[in-house]
Amino acid sequence: MSKKVLITRIIPSLAYELLTQAGFEVSVWEGVGAMTQTQLMERAQQVNALISLGSNKIDSQFFNACGHLDIIAQFAVGYDNIDVAEATKRGIPVGNTPDVLSDATADVAFGLMIAVSRKMFYLHNTIAKGEWKQFEPLKNLGIELHGKTLGIFGMGRIGLVMAQRCKGAYNMKIIYNNRGRNEEAEKRFGAQWVSFDELLEQSDVLSVHSVLSDETRGLFNKSAFAKMKRSAIFINTSRGGVHHEQDLIEALQTQTIWGAGLDVTNPEPMHATNPLLSMPNVAVLPHIGSATVEARDGMARLAAENIIEFYKTGNVPYCVNPEVLKR
Numbered sequence: 113m114s115k116k117v118l119i120t121r122i123i124p125s126l127a128y129e130l131l132t133q134a135g136f137e138v139s140v141w142e143g144v145g146a147m148t149q150t151q152l153m154e155r156a157q158q159v160n161a162l163i164s165l166g167s168n169k170i171d172s173q174f175f176n177a178c179g180h181l182d183i184i185a186q187f188a189v190g191y192d193n194i195d196v197a198e199a200t201k202r203g204i205p206v207g208n209t210p211d212v213l214s215d216a217t218a219d220v221a222f223g224l225m226i227a228v229s230r231k232m233f234y235l236h237n238t239i240a241k242g243e244w245k246q247f248e249p250l251k252n253l254g255i256e257l258h259g260k261t262l263g264i265f266g267m268g269r270i271g272l273v274m275a276q277r278c279k280g281a282y283n284m285k286i287i288y289n290n291r292g293r294n295e296e297a298e299k300r301f302g303a304q305w306v307s308f309d310e311l312l313e314q315s316d317v318l319s320v321h322s323v324l325s326d327e328t329r330g331l332f333n334k335s336a337f338a339k340m341k342r343s344a345i346f347i348n349t350s351r352g353g354v355h356h357e358q359d360l361i362e363a364l365q366t367q368t369i370w371g372a373g374l375d376v377t378n379p380e381p382m383h384a385t386n387p388l389l390s391m392p393n394v395a396v397l398p399h400i401g402s403a404t405v406e407a408r409d410g411m412a413r414l415a416a417e418n419i420i421e422f423y424k425t426g427n428v429p430y431c432v433n434p435e436v437l438k439r
């Protein structure tokens with residue numbers, strides 16, 4: 113009998129095609145938004161495998177109802193919505209989709225950095241409001257990036273591409289903070305590992321590319337912003353939970369730091385009245401890091417391949433808890 117897979121949102125059809133070609137029976141949640149928790153559990157109870165999204169809460173309550181699942185294949189590189197420890201306890205592999213979205217996400221970080229340094233989103237809005245009257249020699253001044261120091265928090269695949277962009281375009285000095293050393297970044301870009309405090313103190317642009325975990329939740333808070341340069345730009349394209357949003361608002365209002373570019377907010381979606389949206393030195397995007405045709409197709413392919421390969425060989429090419437595969 114063929115195995116059943118539930119895809120919890122409409123994603124690029126490639127995932128559906130690859131799975132059906134491989135003999136799986138695939139159902140797709142075709143509702144407008146994310147499934148409710150009850151809908152998710154009811155539908156997941158009827159299948160063997162799941163393609164999940166970040167909006168699905170795969171917690172212990174979910175596992176109590178759906179502990180029978182063979183595999184969960186997340187359609188994202190991030191998996192902070194999944195209780196991986198609980199999945200591991202139950203022997204359920206969790207797949208994710210790294211690499212294919214690194215260029216797209218680093219492009220958003222890079223674009224936000226430039227947009228903030230020249231107040232682009234804000235100035236665009238002033239034109240739309242009819243406020244562009246004349247050339248202003250002393251107004252709308254931004255800051256240049258050439259030769260500045262880029263600090264990367266979380267030097268993984270996406271951080272590495274951001275470093276490459278910034279080195280190539282602006283010959284920026286690269287420093288980073290990670291749990292471990294990244295030899296590739298050190299070799300290719302002369303990146304230097306620094307302590308977290310040194311990262312805060314030395315960065316002209318500080319770009320966050322870490323996972324959201326108990327260690328990183330709310331890490332960029334009032335005390336962190338207070339250690340940064342007054343001229344610094346803070347960029348976050350990883351997860352909104354890594355920065356404390358109210359503290360960030362205050363750091364910008366009090367000119368503790370110079371600007372911020374966010375592709376991720378806390379909460380998401382950001383409310384239209386959020387003061388960040390009207391600040392000159394801020395640019396905000398609606399979590400579009402991986403939103404290119406190429407990246408999303410790649411994510412669909414990897415999510416499907418994680419499931420196909422698991423049933424074929426017992427291996428999951430991109431697995432975040434590979435220890436369950438060795439059992």
Ligand code: DGY
Pocket residue numbers: 166187188189190191213350401402
């Ligand atoms: C990811 O892949 O983690 C992106 O943020 C989309 O959720």
